[in-house]
Amino acid sequence: MINKLDAYLEDIGHYLAVGPAREEILSEIRSHILEKAEDERPRSGEAALEKVIAGFGPPRRVAERYLEGREIIAPAYQRHLFRYTSILFGFHFIFTLIGVIFDRSFVLFPFLFVPRMGLIEALMYLPTAFLTDLGFVALILYFVTQSKKDIKLPWPKFALEAEEIRPPRKPGALAATLAGLTFMLALTSAAICFYLRHGTVFIAGLAGSGEIKPLLTAEAGRSLSLIVIALLAAGAVSLFLKLFTRSRWVDVGSDAVSLILFGLILRRPFDGLFAVPISGRALSGIKISLAISLLFIVLMTAIDLLKNLVMIGRTAPALKPPERRTPA
């Protein structure tokens, strides 16, 4: 008979915080249940005990009553968990990408550590980085909650407020997306056809016999053509998905893929890229112009990625809706 009571109390104890208070709580519940079971007429013994235990409530519910008002993260700060994690992870992502492109590591203890790694390692590293960011932000919010002070956590407002509530899609927007998709599909198909026929999409012109004159060396032309085709395809897929959803995750995915592909372009050595003769001075100018253009595009894409992650974080639901309370 007592075994059932012990098992019930053990279950409640499992959900309670460890400490001397737990033993006292359990002793008080035990005393209550035994006394009430004795008063149960006409039931007696095990049947009475079972009835009283059932009436006391499920162990987790009972334990939660004792834990009310002792949240790990206060409801007012719960949305910051997603906000700050998205910002931190956005920086983590960008630094990881830069680290992969330029083959170097970054340390900003204890916020950031990006070791030197290749693309595959980076893809395995990022989920771990996300969990670390989430844990780090949760720890900060835990300390803020436990301080019991009314701390107003900062939140940057860089022209994001206006986008908080997304306006309904304009009537012409769907047609524009469809037109963009058609154009991107045509461009991607043309690039694929051109590549399959000539092994490159970069041409300097036509040779005397009508043969194409490749702009880049065979190997560079092949790999860079594949990257360009992948970029066009990613754009087409993104536009296709936007026909059905307005989720920011589509933009995040598209930005992330684009950044990886731009990273692959930037990693390529520039020297020995061209198959056509170019003077040293012109080559130097082209090299600088290309690098600046690509870095500018990467920067804009990274900002867009960060902005979308922040917006997703802002609109993410709180872990638990705040409890309605009447004023005392």
Place this chain on the structure above:
Amino acid sequence: MTETELGSLETEMNRGFLQILVLALLEKDRYGYSMIKHIEGLGYKIEENTLYPLLRRLEKNGWISGRWTLGEDRPRKFYGITAEGRAMKAGLLAVWKNQNRILGEIEKENEHDQ
């Protein structure tokens, strides 16, 4: 209004009421089960899994104090109101009476208008 909605609102209303009720009851030393029986005798019901956590919170706030007694056949934790709790009870009762007065006056006004 459904019974669930009514129950939910009653739970919210009870939060404050139960605190006054327990503080008032503990002018005399009592333990949890004896309080539940006493309240039931007055035609009201308080869930045990509501009462014990409430007693714990009130004790933590210093409004009641608890002590274990090992007499009779089993240990029991008796609670009694403290001076601080008595002051709190007086304040809460004043609020409650004022709320009752306001509500009563509004009800009278409504009856008069009809």
